[in-house]
Amino acid sequence: MKLLLILGLILSQAPLVRQADRRWRPATFRGITVGKSSRVDMLRVLGEPKWSRTTPGEGSEHGTTWNHYERIGEFPGLTNVANDSHTGIITRIDFFPNKLSKAEAIAHFGRGYVVTRYAFDPCEHDEDSEPIYESPNGPLVSVEYRARGLAISVGDKDMVTRISYVEGPIGSAKSRCK
Numbered sequence: 001m002k003l004l005l006i007l008g009l010i011l012s013q014a015p016l017v018r019q020a021d022r023r024w025r026p027a028t029f030r031g032i033t034v035g036k037s038s039r040v041d042m043l044r045v046l047g048e049p050k051w052s053r054t055t056p057g058e059g060s061e062h063g064t065t066w067n068h069y070e071r072i073g074e075f076p077g078l079t080n081v082a083n084d085s086h087t088g089i090i091t092r093i094d095f096f097p098n099k100l101s102k103a104e105a106i107a108h109f110g111r112g113y114v115v116t117r118y119a120f121d122p123c124e125h126d127e128d129s130e131p132i133y134e135s136p137n138g139p140l141v142s143v144e145y146r147a148r149g150l151a152i153s154v155g156d157k158d159m160v161t162r163i164s165y166v167e168g169p170i171g172s173a174k175s176r177c178k
Helices: 002-013 039-046 102-109
Strands: 051-055 064-070 077-084 090-097 114-120 132-134 140-145 150-154 160-165
Touching: 039 064, 039 077, 039 090, 102 140, 102 150, 102 160
Parallel strands: none
Antiparallel strands: 051 064, 064 077, 077 090, 090 160, 114 132, 114 140, 140 150, 150 160
């Protein structure tokens, strides 16, 4: 009985392990906040993109302008900054690192992440997008720092394929057709 009391006291004094915050918040990169900052802010902070292209109707009713940069991210690779073509509001920032492992990304960004699996939603499909939803056995793996608005896509051999700075969830919690 004494042993149980001592163990209870010791364990009650141990620091609590904080779980990762599962709520999404908008990401900020170099002072550019996704969902709040504008194309003007992007140009002021990042300069002129190498090229820009507008895709009608994708991501918003007015279309999305994709702005392409090289060597502006935290890792070597390419970067696309998307903004609503009508309002100019930044809707996402995607980094495509040249060679970055999942372990290196976690070491860089730190603790406080969750690993989420996603699957493609078969009933929500059009030519320009492939909606995803959380699925325990889904083929897509994402390391998410939701409180910081970061979603790190992990592909073959645990290599990072994309680091997305977003405003909210990258997929829905459930399939729309199940």
